[in-house]
Amino acid sequence: MSRAIEAVVCIPTFRRPDWLARTIGSVLAQKTDFGFAVVVVDNDAGGQEGASRTRAMFADAGIETRVVVESAQGNCHAINRAFGTALSEFPEARHFLMIDDDEMALPGWLQAMVDTALREKADIVGGPVIRQFDVPVPESLAQHQLFVSIEGETRALDQIHGSGNCLIGRHVFEAMPKPPFDVRYNFLGGGDMDFFTRCKQAGFTTWWCAEAVVHEFVAAERVTAKFLMQRSIRTGSINYVVDRTHLSAPAAWAKNGVSLMFGVGRSLGLLLKGGSVVSASHPLLVSVGRVVASLGFLPQPYKAGAKPRPPRG
Missing domain, CATH: 3.90.550.10 (Spore Coat Polysaccharide Biosynthesis Protein SpsA; Chain A)
Structure with missing residues (x-):
């Protein structure tokens, strides 16, 4: 000391x-x-x-x-x-x-x-x-x-x-x-x-x-498929909310469109390369998460429920 x-x-x-x-x-x-x-x-x-x-x-x-x-x-x-x-x-x-x-x-x-x-x-x-x-x-x-x-x-x-x-x-x-x-x-x-x-x-x-x-x-x-796919969607939702905080609504929506277009292509590319469906779906699900957030639907994984929260990965 x-x-x-x-x-x-x-x-x-x-x-x-x-x-x-x-x-x-x-x-x-x-x-x-x-x-x-x-x-x-x-x-x-x-x-x-x-x-x-x-x-x-x-x-x-x-x-x-x-x-x-x-x-x-x-x-x-x-x-x-x-x-x-x-x-x-x-x-x-x-x-x-x-x-x-x-x-x-x-x-x-x-x-x-x-x-x-x-x-x-x-x-x-x-x-x-x-x-x-x-x-x-x-x-x-x-x-x-x-x-x-x-x-x-x-x-x-x-x-x-x-x-x-x-x-x-x-x-x-x-x-x-x-x-x-x-x-x-x-x-x-x-x-x-x-x-x-x-x-x-x-x-x-x-x-x-x-x-x-x-x-x-x-x-x-x-590491379950359900959790990882939900987490990919939440990542997209976070990205949209952060963008919307710092960008105009039209600019944030434009990023949604670009993300969705590239997300489809990237996921298909990963799948064709032999990646797992769960891993390959990540780019697309991130894009989906952006769209879902722009419509006002946001996940709340850190809101305490009746049971203890499991360790975060």
């Missing part, structure tokens, strides 16, 4: 205490040449299993930690609370990272993210998310577009789209409208894509750090 805290790792969680414990363990094991803190936000105000498990793990952590409960349900509420707590509780920190509660940070992750931000003077940094499947899956499904991460060497990017492995500078939060993650995306998902799109429009720079790797664990429920 004698070292100045330069970075804060934020972990929003919802009804996944066992998976959360793995995530926290991987973060606490990080070795850095700077001080860091960890903030966990439990979005299950009724159960708070995640908060209880976290407090037990933090008892002997040896670093600054915070555990809070966010009663407003929705992933954007949880993310905003996590970053907001980190920003206010650790005013000396310059870098704010996020990792999901179904992920595990590999050794060197935190140091690599911060080093890239400092070396490249990057406002935002993203890193690879490598999927690990709980059950054996055919290669065709393992290579499904939904499971593919950005690849290649460390370099500048236009933007990243997901918050599951990211670093955001304090000055970015100070410049962006409040709250940073638009709560209209609470139950659909895509609040991170919207946020990083707005950051790009505001002129903030983004870098990709190939060395900052996290593993995401994919449960058996998340």
Whole structure:
């Protein structure tokens, strides 16, 4: 605790205490040449299993930690609370990272993210998310577009789209409208894509750090044909909603038409190349999702029901 805290790792969680414990363990094991803190936000105000498990793990952590409960349900509420707590509780920190509660940070992750931000003077940094499947899956499904991460060497990017492995500078939060993650995306998902799109429009720079790797664990429920096809449709819906936020209605509808035309061709091409029907259907279903969203029908996978939400893949 004698070292100045330069970075804060934020972990929003919802009804996944066992998976959360793995995530926290991987973060606490990080070795850095700077001080860091960890903030966990439990979005299950009724159960708070995640908060209880976290407090037990933090008892002997040896670093600054915070555990809070966010009663407003929705992933954007949880993310905003996590970053907001980190920003206010650790005013000396310059870098704010996020990792999901179904992920595990590999050794060197935190140091690599911060080093890239400092070396490249990057406002935002993203890193690879490598999927690990709980059950054996055919290669065709393992290579499904939904499971593919950005690849290649460390370099500048236009933007990243997901918050599951990211670093955001304090000055970015100070410049962006409040709250940073638009709560209209609470139950659909895509609040991170919207946020990083707005950051790009505001002129903030983004870098990709190939060395900052996290593993995401994919449960058996998340590799079924039904789930993957529904997820492809939701991806298209998110894309449309983000576009509609930043484009005129005619421009967004025009993108729908282009997407549908190319989606049909791409899906046919993938199918003819011998790909699985589920993987080949992705481009077309993304286009369908855009059209469905433009008609006002939006999925709500992050809205809590009577039963606990299964791990997200």
